[in-house]
Amino acid sequence: MQRNSAAEAATPKIQLLGASRDFEARGRRVQALQPIDLSVKKAEFVALVGPSGCGKSTILNMVAGLLGPTQGRVAYDGQPIAGLNRKVGYMTQKDTLLPWRDVASNIGVALELKCRPMPRADAATKVAQMIELVGLKGFEHHYPSELSGGMRKRVALARTLIYEPETLLMDEPFAALDAQLRLVMLDQLQFLTRLRKMTVLFVTHDLGEAITLADRVVVMSARPGRIRAIRNVPIQRPLDVFKARFSPEFASLHEALWDELKDEVTKGTDL
């Protein structure tokens, strides 16, 4: 029994083994991702950075089970992913709020869909907690069309977190937020993911965001994407998201990551 749990702990949560992906577009075959090897341990926070079009969203889509790899394998808990991966909460790049539902009922939709629906009063309490957490108190009955881009993102975040998934896939979740609110959200996310020992794969354009949150930062090359470098973040956690960026370790890691990334960004064919 004990041996089983030790084996379980040693099995990566997420594993890409020589996983590549091609797309057929306008009659042409395009390689989006070269074969990639990447393992994410349970409760690890990994950030993916890289130029537009290098395959970051494709990686998340494969882990979510929305896309299969063209070659290689993508596994979750050591098993190949077949069909939708229900162990993950996925906050996609485009928010997919339901326009006919208000903020509270967009956030609560996951509880209605869950296999074991929860009593209404409990669901309402959870929704209220999430609304508070993402700073949307007072907007419960607003519809998506009445919200700013940043507010819509916060609704999408609350909707993903309320499900309490063991793994979070997040695709540039805070890109539309202003700088101060972004820091508040980073702080909340750090707190929640540590508290719930979540595994996180987080795509961002912002190196500061990656260093603030991640145990490891993966730098990808321009399309067709491959892993150019992986850096550990040697900063003691939990950290003060408001101050950490002024420390010398933070600055030197930021510089090292930028050195890896800058050539790739200028190579990016989408620029």
Ligand SMILES: Nc1ncnc2c1ncn2[C@@H]1O[C@H](COP(=O)(O)OP(=O)(O)O)[C@@H](O)[C@H]1O
């Ligand atoms: N469904 C699709 N059909 C055709 N091409 C696609 C599709 N999805 C992604 N691609 C292409 O694959 C490459 C990687 O896309 P994506 O993973 O979205 O990149 P990123 O998230 O890093 O910006 C891009 O060149 C994109 O145009």
Ligand SMILES: [Mg+2]
């Ligand atoms: Mg993307």
